Amino acid sequence: MPGFLLHTGAVMQCPHGIPAQIPPAQPRVLVGGLPVATMVTKITVLGCPFMLPGPKAQPCVTVKWLMPTTRVLVAGAPALVQPTPGPGPGLCLSPLPEQLPNGPPMVTAMQPRVFAT
Template sequence: MSCPHGGRVTVLPSQSRVLVAGQPVATLADLFTVAGCAFTAGTKPQPCVTVRWITPSARIRVNGSPALLQGSAGICQSAEQIPQGPPVVSVVQQRAVGL
């Protein structure tokens, strides 16, 4: 996953009990940080630093937190919480399907 400007997104899972293909299931409670974003608005650097998810699963919860699915929408944000655009998700697992 990356920000729209090429910064790399790293996920710190909030849980490790529920796995799919050996990896923790992504949830709304996970911490998504961005490193390496070089976006500048005018002369002021405004790099993406985090991803905030807007539409997690309405029905599937993992340890009480809504799961993030292939169709979940998110927004990358600067340190000032200025929206910078949607994250680019390049790989998802297809072993489980949910709503």
């Protein structure tokens, strides 16, 4: 599915409103002066307060992206794309070993110029 390339400056948060960090996984391909995010990129969420009833907390700690590019590779890895601002095609996951899905991340700001499939 086509969409706009995500980069390290995209503003993303877990369903509970905590910002997600997209670290630069590769330094060579830039969009708007910032590195493009790829499937190798480990998107992290720090400080999510989500709790399930029971003895163990299940906060969002990582984001698993489910919509990579099919035709565009960056350093051999598919780039991450987002069709429009709003819920992202991914899942916020709780810590290992369970990695329970807590819902989709919300992308509120991203670059609007580079579109890929």
